[in-house]
Amino acid sequence: MKPVICIAGPTASGKSAYAVRVAKAVGGEIINADALQVYSDLHILSARPTEDEESRVPHHLFGHVAGDVRYSTGEWLRDVEPLILACLARDVVPVLVGGTGLYFRALLQGIADIPPIDDQTQRETAQLLDEDGIGALRALAERLDPTATARVLGDDPQRLQRIVNVARGTSRALTAWQANTRSVVPLRFARYCVLTPPRETLYARINARYDEMLRGGGLEEARRVFDLNYDPSLPMMKAIGLRQLRSYFKGLSSLDEAIEDAKRESRRFAKRQMTWFRNQPPKGKLLLTDADKDAFLESMTGVSF
Structure with missing residues (x-):
């Protein structure tokens, strides 16, 4: 059986581009493991893969959920399991990539079958x-x-x-x-890595990427989302980089103030993500610096169970 490769890391750590490299090298397909990139209304501000990246290798579970849906970890797990099994049945390597630690924990350690919350x-x-x-x-x-x-x-x-x-x-x-759970992918069949750029490098990438998002239509995307009048408590509406722009559109702050707020909150979020990924199981995960990426990619070529 082919391995299941999991690529995690904080926002702006370069996961999408690296996942494409890995998938191309091992004959794989990419499956989304990011809780914001599932939403169809949020393409630019959730930093979904570019058209070029999606054209180079098949991508799954990106933009498949409407913005007014309260999409849960359990729902993602139910969606991802048949995709993983379908890839393995075709002798294709599933490459899961994202920044949502709960998704990876549920995949590898299991999740309780909790009923929907009203x-x-x-x-x-x-x-x-x-x-x-x-x-x-x-x-x-x-x-x-x-x-x-x-x-x-x-x-x-x-x-x-x-x-x-x-x-x-x-x-x-x-x-x-959570007392009784099952894992979709037993840990022995997974290869789990976390991208860990230096903090200063990561923060600089976060700042530059948000500017690029706005140049690429992020402000217009935010306006379209707010015009839909979704419930502010919806998960998508709490996206960092989106919600900070609400004050600008309401005339409560300048655009520059909203941008700085979004960048600051993104940096704080990245710090929390790194704390999560470093301290949560499994013990066998690999923390990859930029210098380690090539070695991990080479180690995955030809691996099977």
Whole structure:
């Protein structure tokens, strides 16, 4: 059997371009593992692969979800499993790439089959965050599920909201749901690497990429999204780089102020991502500097089980 290659890393670490190189070298196809790149309404500001990258190797699960859908990790797992199996059946290497740590953890370690959470519960949790702040959200999460909350490092509103929503929406803590899980890809069949550019290099890339996004139509994309009048609590609407532009369109800030805010929040997000990927299992993951990329690619050529 061919291996399943997983390429993770923080935003702007060069994952998309590297995944194309790997897929071309091993005879693979690319599958999205990024929670924002699934949305059809958010192409530029989610940094989806370029047309050139998509033309060089098949890509899957990019832009296949409408922006008003609350797409979950469980739904992604249900979508990705048949794609992986189809690739392996055709003797093709699945190359999963993205910056969503929960997706990779669910893939390799399993995920509980949690029922969908109703919209009202999610809106109430989002309102708590908006009105009372991240401290109040964490305090509630700690009361409802202290075990799961203890695993959340720093300010991570998405994960804290998930803990609260599951406990409120199912009357059962996320920790209890996670007690019985199965992995889609057993770790022994996966090759998992994390791209780790130097922090200064990464931050410079983040700043430059956001400027490039805006030059490439990102401002117009944001305007189209806001014109759809989606619920602000939807996952897509919380995208860093999108939500900061709302204040500009409402006349509450200048464009320069919105841009600087977006860059700053993107850098903070990248720092949280790196903390996650360095500290979360599996122990066998490879942390790749730019100098390590060629060696990893060569090690994957011809690998099978």
